[in-house]
Amino acid sequence: MLSTFTQKLTGTIAFLSYLFNTIFWLIPIVMFSLLKSMLPFNTAQKRLNHLLDGSASNWVSVNSIIQKVIGGPNIQVTGIDGLSLNKWYMVISNHQSWVDILVLQRVLNGKIPFLKFFLKKELIFVPFLGLAWWALDFPFMKRYSKKFLAKNPHMRGKDIETTKKACAKFKHKPVSVMTFVEGTRFTQHKHSQQASTFTHLLKPKAGGIAFALDAMNGQLTTLVNVTIYYPQGIPTLWQFISGQVQQIQVQISTQDINSNYIGDYLNDKAFQTNFQQWINELWLNKDQALEKLKLMNKVEADIESKDKLTATFYQHK
Numbered sequence: 001m002l003s004t005f006t007q008k009l010t011g012t013i014a015f016l017s018y019l020f021n022t023i024f025w026l027i028p029i030v031m032f033s034l035l036k037s038m039l040p041f042n043t044a045q046k047r048l049n050h051l052l053d054g055s056a057s058n059w060v061s062v063n064s065i066i067q068k069v070i071g072g073p074n075i076q077v078t079g080i081d082g083l084s085l086n087k088w089y090m091v092i093s094n095h096q097s098w099v100d101i102l103v104l105q106r107v108l109n110g111k112i113p114f115l116k117f118f119l120k121k122e123l124i125f126v127p128f129l130g131l132a133w134w135a136l137d138f139p140f141m142k143r144y145s146k147k148f149l150a151k152n153p154h155m156r157g158k159d160i161e162t163t164k165k166a167c168a169k170f171k172h173k174p175v176s177v178m179t180f181v182e183g184t185r186f187t188q189h190k191h192s193q194q195a196s197t198f199t200h201l202l203k204p205k206a207g208g209i210a211f212a213l214d215a216m217n218g219q220l221t222t223l224v225n226v227t228i229y230y231p232q233g234i235p236t237l238w239q240f241i242s243g244q245v246q247q248i249q250v251q252i253s254t255q256d257i258n259s260n261y262i263g264d265y266l267n268d269k270a271f272q273t274n275f276q277q278w279i280n281e282l283w284l285n286k287d288q289a290l291e292k293l294k295l296m297n298k299v300e301a302d303i304e305s306k307d308k309l310t311a312t313f314y315q316h317k
Helices: 004-038 042-069 099-108 121-125 129-135 146-151 158-170 188-194 206-215 237-241 269-315
Strands: 074-078 089-093 115-117 176-180 222-229 247-256
Touching: 004 042, 004 129, 004 237, 042 099, 074 099, 089 099, 089 206, 099 115, 099 176, 099 222, 099 237, 099 247, 121 129, 176 206, 206 269, 222 269, 247 269
Parallel strands: 074 247, 089 176, 089 222, 115 176
Antiparallel strands: 222 247
């Protein structure tokens, strides 16, 4: 393990490197974003989209280099083969830490189209970032609560309609849409509050992914299911950048998204039941995979500990 001083030094250098890299790439992204808003011509839009996605991908690539050079962990990945930059993906993952996003970007960057997150429409007003997210074609969602729809029934279905319009640009452009199905980061407190039936996961929120698939109207053809495991325990962002995380394990599986998974989740009760069953099955398999990884790492740690004791014994014999 690194000393406290080394951790602080490593973390500070890494933080400054991330900050510089972010500012460096944010400048062209904002510039291209402004040009995109002023040049509504198809040829210009396509060229600027290419430059914007390229800048964002380069930002992730440099972040990954920083991780590898400055105290970054070893990330073991299985199931990464067979992915393509020319396909449309829905990416889901368990969510435990802000580190998850850095891991997903590092593992998937250059393997699939640049990850796009569904964002609340209000986030478009965030200075600079809102403009950048808009220019990078992050889909903005306008969701209405059941209470609001009860008072305004004429607005029912408008949220889907608005999001479909936002996603129309993906019809001829491969994209990867990312969502954390649990809706929030895993903690033992949240797990207890939910009375989750899963050991390592919170309850999945099926409505969010169903809404996204319906809004994309069948454009997302493949599900990329990512399971992230931290053998040393769930890390904070500081622990990650300061070199305290030695190993991360990532398992990836894919499956086709057929028409049975696209429908009116809000109003079609039969579809809702079937969709929930599908997501729960995915989550049960993910929970079992996490338990298996936990047991395997415990066995390896026990063997390593016994080997050290044996070596110590013979040294003093």
